Amino acid sequence: METLDILIIGGGPIGLNCALEAQKNNLSYVIIEKGTIVNSLYNYPLYMRFFSTAEKLEIGGIPFISTAPKPGRQEALEYYQGIARQRDIHIKLYEKVESVSRKNEIFVIETSKGKYSARSVIISTGFYDIPNLMNIPGENLAKVKHYYTEPYPYVKQKIVVVGSSNSAVDAALETYRKGAEVTMIIRHSEISKSVKYWVKPDIENRISEGSISAHFNAELMEITEKTVIFKDEKGEIHEIENDFVLAMTGYLPDFDFLKNSGIELQGECLNPLYNSETMETNIPGLYLAGVVCGGKDTHLWFIENSRIHAEIIIKSILSK
Template identity: 85%
Template sequence: MEILDILIIGAGPIGLNCALEARKNNLSYLIIEKGTIVNSLYNYPLYMKFFSTADKLEIAEIPFISAATKPGRQEALEYYQGITRQKNININLYERVINVSKNQEIFSVETSKSKYFAKNVIIATGFYDIPNLMNIPGEDLWKVKHYYTEPYPYAKQKIVVVGSSNSSVDAALETYRKGAEVTMIIRHSEISKSVKYWVKPDIENRISEGSIKAHFNSELLEIKENSVIFKDENGKINEIENDFVLAMTGYLPDFDFLKNSGIELQGDCLNPLYHPETMETNVPNLYLAGVVCGGKDTHLWFIENSRIHAEMIIQSILSK
């Protein structure tokens, strides 16, 4: 029976960084990934631009060369998948982890294809798997999309975009420019302050001129086959014609998986318990890395500020 030094769950940028740091320190490792390499980035909108500059997205001191100041999705895919090829990272793709359990000092990791054993496990699964549902009637209709990739299917359609974050704003602007009639339903009183600074004036100007309708302090109540019902800031109930709903309401980590692995979750944001200097959870030798550490607060961690988790974790493992 082979016992790995480290089994890493998730092949996002931080999972890859953990693998490279493990290999640098002569530790045996394997990454298990349910999709493709950097699967979350693959599922981002096709024309998405990062907020960070290329140097802030680098891992393992490998230069990220980008022609643009802000690299896009395709450049990031080339960078991270290129590293995986060039460094021949030990990785199993399209294999889902079902259960992580511990017997004395050894973890048993059951997947959709096999079972593995490791002294240490790193969970670097991100938060892009589970949509943050609105839990309203009609949310399960075919026309409701919680993931947005490109604007072309929505040409000349009546679109409702829910939310005011970067993903909502990008979806609203791109579909509008491809001929959609766009209405935004926004819980808050303004466009989110976290929206990319070069995009925020664009959406605010389109709303101001009336090209994109926006209902602030409003709430979507029901989705029907050919319309939606929402409550506006005055408490009035409105029904408008609608072809598609782009519910850009955010995403959540797989909390059930974390709990079933033995990790304690705390507070309203379900923050997983871990030591901030080692990233070790309440389960000895079970670590967290990357954005999964933030619980429901998915804006707390991102590639730029969680790259350091890999070195912190490997140093913790080596110290034992």
């Protein structure tokens, strides 16, 4: 079995950028990705637009040409998957990494399809695969969706949207405009300040005029086949008719995988331990890149500000 210089776990934008840096420095590598190339982007809402402009999403110095000020999901898929094709990125798709262990300064990586050996490992797995559950009765019902793709299934349906971030606001506005009766259950006192600046006035105006019903400082308590039960800001309990719940409550990194790989997790946010100057964890030769670095604080890192991780990591590996 060949021992690679680097094995990269995760074929998202940052994983691809790590591969480009490895190529540039003549290091042998492979990416292991459990889905398709940039799998998380593939699973984004169909009409999602980025907050960042195209140039801030670029990797490897390769221009990202967009016809709009803010590129959308399809443009991003074309850009990143096009890079993988054009640069002949070594990537294994639909293969899940099951364990990472270090033996005699060499990592052994076991996957759903085989075994690999590498001198260094980069974990760039993002956070989009594990929903942040509400842990309430009825959350496992088929009508509860933790991922939203498009509004058409919800036409003329009574929809409850949980949350007030970008994903929740997009789901609320899109389903409302396709004829859904939308109620938002929001734990905070206002729409999140992180909502895209060109969308925030839209949702606030729809709430103000009563087109979308919103309950602030509220909490969803239970989901039944035909209703939802929630507590309002006064502590009063309400039950309303409901067909679907879009639980846009966020997502989490795979903390079990990080912990089983030997990485220390710290504090309430389960921040993985790493050296910010090298991105190396407490396990020598094991690095983190991208959103996964933030633990539960998944808004800390994103494509725009974590592209630099690839260069930092490869520089550290070469220094050894």
